[in-house]
Amino acid sequence: MSVNGxxxxxxxxxxxxxxxxxxxxxxxxxxxxxxxxxxxxVNGVDLAxxxxxxxxxxxxxxxxxxTVARLIVGLYxxxxxxxxxxxxxxxxxxAAPALRRNMQMxxxxxxxxxxxxWRVADIVAEPLRVHPGDDVHSRADIIDxxxxxxxxxxxxxxxxxxxxxxxxxxxxxRISIARALAGSPAFLVCDEPTSALDxxxxxxxxxxxxxxxxxxxxxxxxxxxxxxxxxxxxxxxxVMYLGRIVEQAPTKRIFGHPQHPYTRMLxxxxxxLELSGKARTAVAGEVPNPLSPPRGCAFHPRCPYANERCRDxxxxxxxxxxxxxxxxxxxxxxxxxxxIPARVVxxx
Amino acid sequence: xxxxxxxxxxxxxxxxxxxxxxxVAVDGVSLEIAPGEVLGVVGESGAGKSLTxxxxxxxxxxxxxxxxxxxRLGERRIDNLPxxxxxxxxxxxxxxxxxxxxxxLNPLYTIGRQLIExxxxxxxxxxxxxxxxxLDLLAxxxxxxxxxxxxxxxxxxxxxxxxRVVIALALAAKPKLIIADEPTTAxxxxxxxxxxxLLKGLCREHGTAVMLITHDMxxxxxxxxxxxVMYAGRVVExxxxADIIHRPQHPYTKGLxxxIPSIVAERENLAQIEGVMPRLDAIPAGCAFHPRCPYAFDRCKRxxxxxxxxxxxxxxxxxxxR
Numbered sequence: 040m041s042v043n044g045x046x047x048x049x050x051x052x053x054x055x056x057x058x059x060x061x062x063x064x065x066x067x068x069x070x071x072x073x074x075x076x077x078x079x080x081v082n083g084v085d086l087a088x089x090x091x092x093x094x095x096x097x098x099x100x101x102x103x104x105x106t107v108a109r110l111i112v113g114l115y116x117x118x119x120x121x122x123x124x125x126x127x128x129x130x131x132x133x134a135a136p137a138l139r140r141n142m143q144m145x146x147x148x149x150x151x152x153x154x155x156x157w158r159v160a161d162i163v164a165e166p167l168r169v170h171p172g173d174d175v176h177s178r179a180d181i182i183d184x185x186x187x188x189x190x191x192x193x194x195x196x197x198x199x200x201x202x203x204x205x206x207x208x209x210x211x212x213r214i215s216i217a218r219a220l221a222g223s224p225a226f227l228v229c230d231e232p233t234s235a236l237d238x239x240x241x242x243x244x245x246x247x248x249x250x251x252x253x254x255x256x257x258x259x260x261x262x263x264x265x266x267x268x269x270x271x272x273x274x275x276x277x278v279m280y281l282g283r284i285v286e287q288a289p290t291k292r293i294f295g296h297p298q299h300p301y302t303r304m305l306x307x308x309x310x311x312l313e314l315s316g317k318a319r320t321a322v323a324g325e326v327p328n329p330l331s332p333p334r335g336c337a338f339h340p341r342c343p344y345a346n347e348r349c350r351d352x353x354x355x356x357x358x359x360x361x362x363x364x365x366x367x368x369x370x371x372x373x374x375x376x377x378x379i380p381a382r383v384v385x386x387x
Numbered sequence: 388x389x390x391x392x393x394x395x396x397x398x399x400x401x402x403x404x405x406x407x408x409x410x411v412a413v414d415g416v417s418l419e420i421a422p423g424e425v426l427g428v429v430g431e432s433g434a435g436k437s438l439t440x441x442x443x444x445x446x447x448x449x450x451x452x453x454x455x456x457x458x459r460l461g462e463r464r465i466d467n468l469p470x471x472x473x474x475x476x477x478x479x480x481x482x483x484x485x486x487x488x489x490x491x492l493n494p495l496y497t498i499g500r501q502l503i504e505x506x507x508x509x510x511x512x513x514x515x516x517x518x519x520x521x522l523d524l525l526a527x528x529x530x531x532x533x534x535x536x537x538x539x540x541x542x543x544x545x546x547x548x549x550x551r552v553v554i555a556l557a558l559a560a561k562p563k564l565i566i567a568d569e570p571t572t573a574x575x576x577x578x579x580x581x582x583x584x585l586l587k588g589l590c591r592e593h594g595t596a597v598m599l600i601t602h603d604m605x606x607x608x609x610x611x612x613x614x615x616v617m618y619a620g621r622v623v624e625x626x627x628x629a630d631i632i633h634r635p636q637h638p639y640t641k642g643l644x645x646x647i648p649s650i651v652a653e654r655e656n657l658a659q660i661e662g663v664m665p666r667l668d669a670i671p672a673g674c675a676f677h678p679r680c681p682y683a684f685d686r687c688k689r690x691x692x693x694x695x696x697x698x699x700x701x702x703x704x705x706x707x708x709r
Contacts (some may be wrong), residue, residue, distance in 0.1 A: 043516060099575040099576065100575055142571075208432075209663065210663075211620045237431035237432055237602060238604070238646050239646045240431075240663065242646035242659050243659050245657055246656050246659055249656065264575065264576065265648075265649040266650050267650045271648035294650055307580070308576045308577045308579065308580035309576055309605065309650050310579075310603070310606050311582075311605055311649060312605060312608045312644070312647065324573070325545050325548075325577075325578060
C-alpha cells in the first residue's frame with residue numbers, strides 16, 4: 040500500500056466522530072418542551088491514507104464526507120476519536136501548527152474561495168507570507184515562487200496581476216491549487232474540487248492534479264459525490280452513508296466487486312455512457328433524516344436484504360472473507376453471513 | 388423523421404442588446420422534435436441550451452429577445468404570440484420542469500393548491516374533479532399516500548419528492564411536449580436515477596415528447612432518442628444518441644465524450660480540450676470552435692459551417708466536406 044516502503048499511514052483517523060448540537064434555543068426548549076437535537080454528522084470513522092496515494096471518499100449529500108475533510112484539516116474539532124498525521128496527533132487544536140502546514144485544502148466553489156479584491160499573485164502568496172519556509176527570504180523570492188506556482192498549474196506568470204473575476208471557473212480552480220501548493224504541502228484535502236466545473240474543464244483539472252501528484256509526490260484525500268470521477272482518480276475508495284464508512288477497498292475492487300448493498304445501489308444508479316439503452320435497477324427510498332437515523336444498520340430501510348439483525352445491531356467495518364490479499368472492508372451483516380448474492384460488475 | 392414535427396425551431400436567434408453591442412447567445416439554432424420523442428440538448432455552461440429552451444416557451448427575460456427565426460408547435464407559430472396567448476400555450480401544450488424544484492414551487496401554498504390551480508387554469512374541470520386529478524397525478528409520479536401529502540407545503544418534501552411534484556405540475560394539463568431543463572442536476576445520484584426512470588416511464592405512457600436540456604451526458608445516454616450538441620450558441624452536431632456517443636463526428640463532440648470519466652473504462656488521462664468556451668462578446672469568426680480545434684484549417688477561420696450530413700449524424704464542421 041505504501042509507496043516509499045514506510046508502512047505508517049500519512050493520515051490516520053481512529054474512531055472519529057463529530058456531533059453538532061442543532062437544538063432549538065434554550066427558551067424554545069423550555070417553553071415548547073422541545074428536546075435537544077444532536078446531529079451525528081460523522082459517527083465513528085476509521086481511515087488510513089497511505090503516502091502518495093489518492094484516497095477517494097464518496098457518498099450522497101449529508102453523508103458526512105465534507106465534515107471528515109474539515110475535521111482532518113482542523114476546521115472542526117472532533118467530538119471523539121483521534122486524528123494523526125505522520126503518527127502524531129493533530130486533533131487537539133493548536134497542538135501541532137507545524138504539522139498543519141503540511142496539509143492544505145481545495146474547496147468546491149472556486150468563486151467563493153478566492154478573495155475577489157485580491158490580485159491572484161497575492162492570493163497565491165498568502166500562505167508564503169504566513170509560513171515563509173526555508174527557501175523564501177525576501178519579496179523577490181515570493182514573487183519568483185508565485186510565478187513558478189502559476190506556471191506549474193498551467194497559468195502564465197503574468198496572470199498574477201489579474202483579479203479572480205477575470206478568470207473562468209476552471210482557471211480559478213487552478214489558482215486554488217496554486218495557493219494550496221504554495222506552502223509545499225505533502226497532503227491535499229480536495230472537497231469536490233471539480234463539481235462546479237464543466238466536463239471538459241473538469242478533465243483539465245483532473246489531469247493537472249494527476250500530473251502534480253506525480254511530480255511532487257502528493258497524497259490526496261479526494262471527496263466527491265461523482266463516482267465516475269473517483270473511479271478515474273482514486274487508488275482506494277471509501278463509501279460513506281449517514282456518518283459511517285460502509286465499504287472500503289482498492290478502486291478496482293470496489294467498482295468491480297462491490298459488496299455492500301448501498302455501494303451496489305450507488306453504482307447501479309450512475310448513468311454511464313457505455314450502458315446506453317440498458318435497463319437499470321431502480322433504487323427505492325431516500326437517505327433518512329440524520330437527526331433521527333434508523334436503529335441498527337442505517338441502510339436497512341432501503342436494503343432488500345435486511346433482516347432482524349440489521350434492524351437491531353449496528354454493523355462494524357470488517358474485512359470481507361474470501362477475497363485474498365486485497366481485502367474489501369464492509370460494514371454489513373448480510374455480507375458477513377454470506378446472505379447477499381455475489382455480483383460482479385463488468386469492467387472494460 | 389417523417390410527418391410534421393411536433394416542435395420545429397428554425398434558425399432561432401436570441402440576443403441581448405448591451406451598451407457594448409448586441410450579444411448573440413443563441414445563434415441560428417434549428418431543431419425538430421417528433422411526437423413522443425426525447426431530444427437531448429447537451430452542452431457546457433454558456434452554450435445557450437437553457438436559453439433555447441426558455442425561448443421556446445417564451446420565457447426570455449428582457450432585455451433579451453428573439454432576434455430572428457421561428458418556433459412552430461405543430462402547424463402554429465408560437466414565437467410571436469402575445470403574452471396572454473403564450474401563457475395558455477405554456478402549461479397546456481408545453482410543460483416545463485426546471486433544475487431547482489424549490490424555486491419552481493411557491494413556498495406559501497400547499498402542493499395540492501398549486502396543482503389544482505394549474506389544472507383548473509388549463510382544463511375545464513370542476514373543483515372536485517380537479518382534486519381527483521391532482522391526487523391521481525401525485526400517485527402517478529410516485530408520491531406515496533397522496534391524500535396525506537396533498538396539504539403539505541413544498542418545504543415538507545425532500546428534493547427528490549419536490550421534483551416529482553414539479554413533474555406532476557408539468558403533466559397536469561396533459562401537454563404534448565415537456566421542456567426539462569437540468570431536471571436532475573440538483574439531486575443525488577440515487578434520486579436522479581429515480582427521476583430519470585419516472586420521466587421516461589411517464590413519457591412513454593402518455594406519448595409526451597421531451598426536450599431534455601442537461602450538461603450530463605450520462606443522463607442523455609439513458610434517456611434520449613436523439614441528441615443535439617451545442618457550443619457557443621450553435622448546434623454543432625445532432626444525431627441518434629448511440630451515434631453521438633460512440634461515433635461522434637464533430638471535433639468538439641469527440642473532445643467532450645473523451646473528457647467524461649467513466650465508472651467502467653480505465654483511462655490514464657482524460658482527453659482534454661484546450662482552452663475554454665469563448666465569451667459571448669468574443670465569439671470567433673467562422674466556426675466558433677476553431678481556436679480550440681486540433682484539426683482547424685483556413686476555411687474554419689473564415690466561413691461558418693452549417694449542419695452537414697456526416698455518417699449517421701449531422702455535423703457543423705468543414706472536415707465533413709474536405
